[in-house]
Amino acid sequence: MLKRVAALLFDFGGSQELRRARYKAMARQIPLMNFLIVSNILTLAYTHFGFVPKFLSVGFPAAVCLFLGYRTIFILRTNVDALDDTAIVQRLKTVVILSFGVTAAMAIWSYALFQYGFPFTQMHVVLFLCLTSIGAINCIMHIRQSSILISTVIVGSTIAFLVSSDVLVFNMIAVNMMVVTTAMLFTNFGYARDFANLVERGRVLREQSKRLKELNAENMRLANADSLTELPNRRRFFTELNALVEERATTDVPFAIGILDLDGFKPVNDVFGHTAGDELLAETADRLRALLPPDIILARLGGDEFGIIVPGFEADKAVSELGDEMCAALRVPFNVREGNARVSATIGFAVFPDAGQTAEMLFERADYALCFAKQHNKGSVVMFSEEHERSIREVSTIIHGLREADLEDELYVMFQPIIDITTGATISFEALGRWDSPTLGSIAPNIFIRSAEQEGIISKVTSILFAKALKAAAEWPEHIRLSFNLSVYDLCSMVSVQRLVSQISKSGIAFSRVTFEITETAIMQDFERANEALTMLRAMGIKIALDDFGTGFSSLSYVRRLPVDRLKIDRSFIAEIEESKAARDVLRTMVVLCKNLDLDCVVEGVETQSQLDIIKDTGGRLVQGYLYSKPVNRRDAKAFLELHRSEETAGAA
Numbered sequence: 002m003l004k005r006v007a008a009l010l011f012d013f014g015g016s017q018e019l020r021r022a023r024y025k026a027m028a029r030q031i032p033l034m035n036f037l038i039v040s041n042i043l044t045l046a047y048t049h050f051g052f053v054p055k056f057l058s059v060g061f062p063a064a065v066c067l068f069l070g071y072r073t074i075f076i077l078r079t080n081v082d083a084l085d086d087t088a089i090v091q092r093l094k095t096v097v098i099l100s101f102g103v104t105a106a107m108a109i110w111s112y113a114l115f116q117y118g119f120p121f122t123q124m125h126v127v128l129f130l131c132l133t134s135i136g137a138i139n140c141i142m143h144i145r146q147s148s149i150l151i152s153t154v155i156v157g158s159t160i161a162f163l164v165s166s167d168v169l170v171f172n173m174i175a176v177n178m179m180v181v182t183t184a185m186l187f188t189n190f191g192y193a194r195d196f197a198n199l200v201e202r203g204r205v206l207r208e209q210s211k212r213l214k215e216l217n218a219e220n221m222r223l224a225n226a227d228s229l230t231e232l233p234n235r236r237r238f239f240t241e242l243n244a245l246v247e248e249r250a251t252t253d254v255p256f257a258i259g260i261l262d263l264d265g266f267k268p269v270n271d272v273f274g275h276t277a278g279d280e281l282l283a284e285t286a287d288r289l290r291a292l293l294p295p296d297i298i299l300a301r302l303g304g305d306e307f308g309i310i311v312p313g314f315e316a317d318k319a320v321s322e323l324g325d326e327m328c329a330a331l332r333v334p335f336n337v338r339e340g341n342a343r344v345s346a347t348i349g350f351a352v353f354p355d356a357g358q359t360a361e362m363l364f365e366r367a368d369y370a371l372c373f374a375k376q377h378n379k380g381s382v383v384m385f386s387e388e389h390e391r392s393i394r395e396v397s398t399i400i401h402g403l404r405e406a407d408l409e410d411e412l413y414v415m416f417q418p419i420i421d422i423t424t425g426a427t428i429s430f431e432a433l434g435r436w437d438s439p440t441l442g443s444i445a446p447n448i449f450i451r452s453a454e455q456e457g458i459i460s461k462v463t464s465i466l467f468a469k470a471l472k473a474a475a476e477w478p479e480h481i482r483l484s485f486n487l488s489v490y491d492l493c494s495m496v497s498v499q500r501l502v503s504q505i506s507k508s509g510i511a512f513s514r515v516t517f518e519i520t521e522t523a524i525m526q527d528f529e530r531a532n533e534a535l536t537m538l539r540a541m542g543i544k545i546a547l548d549d550f551g552t553g554f555s556s557l558s559y560v561r562r563l564p565v566d567r568l569k570i571d572r573s574f575i576a577e578i579e580e581s582k583a584a585r586d587v588l589r590t591m592v593v594l595c596k597n598l599d600l601d602c603v604v605e606g607v608e609t610q611s612q613l614d615i616i617k618d619t620g621g622r623l624v625q626g627y628l629y630s631k632p633v634n635r636r637d638a639k640a641f642l643e644l645h646r647s648e649e650t651a652g653a654a
């Protein structure tokens with residue numbers, strides 16, 4: 002029975018948080034409660050001083066007051082947050098025990114005093130019990146057990162008074178007390194229940210918000226990470242970059258950003274399959290992570306492209322050495338499931354604030370440096386420099402000039418003959434575009450053509466140049482053909498292709514006299530569409546030449562699938578032909594290939610007699626180059642034809 006009572010008394014159910022909250026709420030009330038009890042004890046002792054024994058009027062009150070004072074200080078000095086749940090339960094038990102002990106002591110003390118007094122002082126005793134208990138119950142309402150104990154003790158002592166006193170007033174006051182304490186217990190229980198609910202709801206809410214925060218963090222992680230390599234992704238890269246730009250905006254402390262691009266990754270994907278490609282990318286990330294100091298941010302921007310942020314920039318040299326180390330680490334062959342794969346890496350760096358003051362600008366500059374490296378020295382590191390800045394500025398002046406230009410007036414074509422070396426006869430002229438700007442001077446075609454493409458005015462440029470070329474060709478003998486260079490944008494839409502066709506129709510020149518030259522890199526940009534357009538042009542009798550052959554990616558077998566009639570072997574092969582046997586072998590192979598595929602083959606860029614001799618030796622037939630003629634104007638082209646005709650006739654004679 003005792004055990005069961007103890008279990009009931011010391012069961013502080015609910016959650017840990019609820020117990021803690023109860024203890025805290027109670028601890029806050031304790032000083033007030035003890036003050037109330039002490040002052041009530043002192044006044045009661047005072048009214049009884051002199052006619053009750055000293056231990057009742059001084060000894061007992063002093064002991065209780067000292068004890069309560071000590072408890073108050075003890076509780077005030079406790080840091081509840083530092084207590085664990087077992088400590089709190091222990092404290093609660095102590096509170097329950099003490100509330101019983103103190104109330105019982107006071108009840109006994111009151112009873113003792115009551116015996117000595119006369120009606121007024123007895124009245125004070127009853128009032129003391131009444132007020133003290135009501136005050137205490139109120140203060141300690143968060144600990145239900147204590148409230149019950151206090152009430153029980155008080156009710157018990159009231160019964161004792163009932164029994165010991167025959168004064169009706171006291172009996173009635175006792176009844177009042179019983180009613181009031183019972184009512185108070187009920188309201189306090191109600192209040193305690195609300196309190197518990199509130200705490201519980203708060204706990205659930207906090208838990209939910211914690212879970213929500215965790216979920217959010219996980220979402221953020223997923224949204225900002227690349228799943229294959231577990232590196233930060235493009236979005237995160239730009240977040241970091243923007244933050245750094247903002248941070249450094251006021252101080253101008255430099256930092257570098259880099260873009261790393263793998264060379265030869267696509268063939269790995271094609272040959273070994275996508276799984277191997279993925280493995281290679283993951284391994285790339287691992288190697289770079291192992292190499293880079295922790296303050297450097299490495300991200301996967303997509304595909305085989307990685308971004309690097311170097312917050313602590315010291316000198317160009319240090320960054321480019323770091324880049325070299327990265328390139329070296331990636332040159333080591335990769336063990337993929339199907340075998341050994343080799344790639345290399347090219348990196349472009351740009352440094353804040355010299356290369357750019359915004360994230361976009363910096364990224365563009367790094368990308369420019371990367372493209373520059375890819376064109377000039379694959380597998381190397383390039384820092385964006387003032388020289389690059391200048392050439393970018395040039396391009397933008399050209400774009401601006403092109404927009405302002407009177408194109409009809411300023412564009413014209415030059416002609417370079419293509420010669421059949423077996424007969425020495427000119428078989429055709431290649432038209433080469435020229436732009437003489439009154440403000441910028443004469444601009445090379447590969448530059449203004451690219452700008453016109455960027456500006457979206459290439460179709461206008463093409464049609465002006467083509468019209469002028471056709472006009473010149475109309476003056477030539479029937480058997481002299483015209484070659485004209487096209488940009489990939491000229492093949493982009495059926496409308497532009499049709500415009501070319503109708504220009505030929507209008508000129509009165511036979512379709513079969515026209516050859517369009519297009520580079521393989523241009524075709525590769527949009528193979529499907531280019532293929533479709535070229536097939537259509539060919540069906541009308543127009544010839545197609547694959548220009549700059551050998552500089553791009555297309556393998557020999559690939560050429561077979563393209564709708565072309567002629568290959569033009571790039572100048573770069575001929576430049577080395579005298580010194581390099583390999584170049585001679587390549588040339589010979591290409592010539593043989595063309596024969597096998599029944600394609601015409603034009604060797605470009607022939608400058609010397611000895612080059613010509615070698616070409617003759619490899620079996621080449623058609624050539625073009627400064628040896629015969631530089632590009633000349635329309636009048637000189639006509640003159641060239643006449644001169645050669647007379648040479649031919651002279652030769653024949």
Ligand code: C2E
Nearest residue numbers: 433434446447450466486487488606607608625626627632
């Ligand atoms: P391409 O089609 O390969 O043209 C041959 C280029 O090599 C021409 O340069 C020509 O002047 C130059 N060349 C010819 N023989 C020799 C030689 O023996 N030695 C050297 N060093 N160079 C030689 P150009 O006229 O500066 O044209 C450059 C490129 O611009 C052309 O390369 C072509 O791709 C493009 N292009 C020229 N005109 C047009 C055009 O009207 N439209 C389009 N879309 N592109 C054009």
Ligand code: CA
Nearest residue numbers: 431486518548
């Ligand atoms: Ca050409």
Ligand code: CA
Nearest residue numbers: 548549569605
């Ligand atoms: Ca060419």
